[in-house]
Amino acid sequence: MTGDGSYERDRTYIKTRITADGQDGCPVEPGRYRLIIARACPWANRSAIVRRLMGLEGALSMGIAGPLHDERSWAFHLDPGGRDPVLGIEWLREAFLLRAPGCPSGITVPTIVDIPTGRVVTNDFERITLDLESQWAAHQRDGAPDLCPERWRDEIEDVADKVYRDVNDGVYQCGFAGGQQAYDEAYRRLWERLDWLEERLAGRRHLVGDTITEADVRLFPTLVRFDAVYHGRFTCNRQKLTEIPALWAYARDLFQTPGFGDTINFAQIKAHYYVVPHDINPTGTIPRGPDTRGWLSPHGREELGGNPFGDGTPPGPPPPSERVPPLGSTTVDV
Missing domain, CATH: 3.40.30.10 (Glutaredoxin)
Known part of the structure; x- marks a missing residue:
């Protein structure tokens, strides 16, 4: 601090x-x-x-x-x-x-x-x-994608830096702010950047170029946690992700892409943020919502063109020991 x-x-x-x-x-x-x-x-x-x-x-x-x-x-x-x-x-x-x-x-x-x-x-x-x-x-497997193509590398680094500073770390700057002024400044930067991302993604399927890149990998983990924990727990509450059209569709597109959504366990995400640290939520109560089944709803992003894996191919299913619970599960593994 x-x-x-x-x-x-x-x-x-x-x-x-x-x-x-x-x-x-x-x-x-x-x-x-x-x-x-x-x-x-x-x-x-x-x-x-x-x-x-x-x-x-x-x-x-x-x-x-x-x-x-x-x-x-x-x-x-x-x-x-x-x-x-x-x-x-x-x-x-x-x-x-x-x-x-x-x-x-x-x-x-x-x-x-x-x-x-x-x-x-x-x-x-x-x-x-x-x-x-x-x-x-x-x-690496045959068909592994190139997440940092040389022709887009500078742009990937620029976008990823902005995403880290204002979004990935920005939600923490809101949630852990030690005063109103610090919170207000972090909140302003977060939402200015999310508005910038919304405009950027309105006409393109991926953040940089026409395939998934390192920039998408860096943004997705924050978006997928946004409504479940950052909106309420970290008071990033101007809007929910589900109320931001392009970002919500983009996030669903990635979630439904092999390698992204199959790494997500919403029950464990909420258990962590609502139980740790204990002094903020001494009862340890974990909210049941929001309903996560919307992550599998159609996103329509295919119309924007591009190919998520470029010249590569999607990965196969995860090993049985690494599979996550299906969406809608209320089991909280703690």
């Missing part, structure tokens, strides 16, 4: 990279690493989406922390015995302590852990997706 009450995200991450040649830290090796996510977390959601789109399930295993945590960090409370079945740990903190005793950086997801040593390699969420797209190319 800054002096004027504005929320400022701690971006101190462990930045070791996993690269094809290993010269920037660690080498790409199928089966050596484990990606740890939480279905609740939008930053981790990015990594889960890219791993699916690239077809890396066989090369990079994935552990899923539950939606609840306390000062000890994310926990594997949904796994049998409360431990990750591969790493054997109860708390993600354990892997951080092996890498950096004292944990000077935040304990966040997504995190990639080196299985043989049990140590964190990186929790740099922005770099993780970019490296899964590029450095893991030898192990």
Whole structure:
């Protein structure tokens, strides 16, 4: 928190990279690493989406922390015995302590852990997706899309930066503002950017170019959580996503695209935001709404042209162990 009450995200991450040649830290090796996510977390959601789109399930295993945590960090409370079945740990903190005793950086997801040593390699969420797209190319599925085409790269970076500053992080700046002025400023930036996105997407199917890119991957996790948690919980309440025509249709288009909606567990998302932190909602009551079945309604975005996967193909279904509950399920996994 800054002096004027504005929320400022701690971006101190462990930045070791996993690269094809290993010269920037660690080498790409199928089966050596484990990606740890939480279905609740939008930053981790990015990594889960890219791993699916690239077809890396066989090369990079994935552990899923539950939606609840306390000062000890994310926990594997949904796994049998409360431990990750591969790493054997109860708390993600354990892997951080092996890498950096004292944990000077935040304990966040997504995190990639080196299985043989049990140590964190990186929790740099922005770099993780970019490296899964590029450095893991030898192990990607046939038909994996190019999420950062060279001809659009500068525009992708520009749009993604705007989305991060004003939308991805903007909802947190609203929700965690320490005063009225800080909240008002964050709210203004958020809605100016959402209005900009609405206008941009009114006549085009994707944010940049005519295929899904890294920019779409970055916007989707915030949009899919908007009505369920950010509109009310974070007081981003000028409008619901369902009341913004182009953005709502765009979000449904992505949700219905393999690799996006099949990473979303609304029950875990709401469980996290309404139970953690406990002091804001001491009863721990989790709302039943909104009705999520609208995510499968027709979106009509095909008329705008473009091909979501370009010259590539959609990924197949997720592994049985990674499948999420169907829409409309009221089960809350906590």
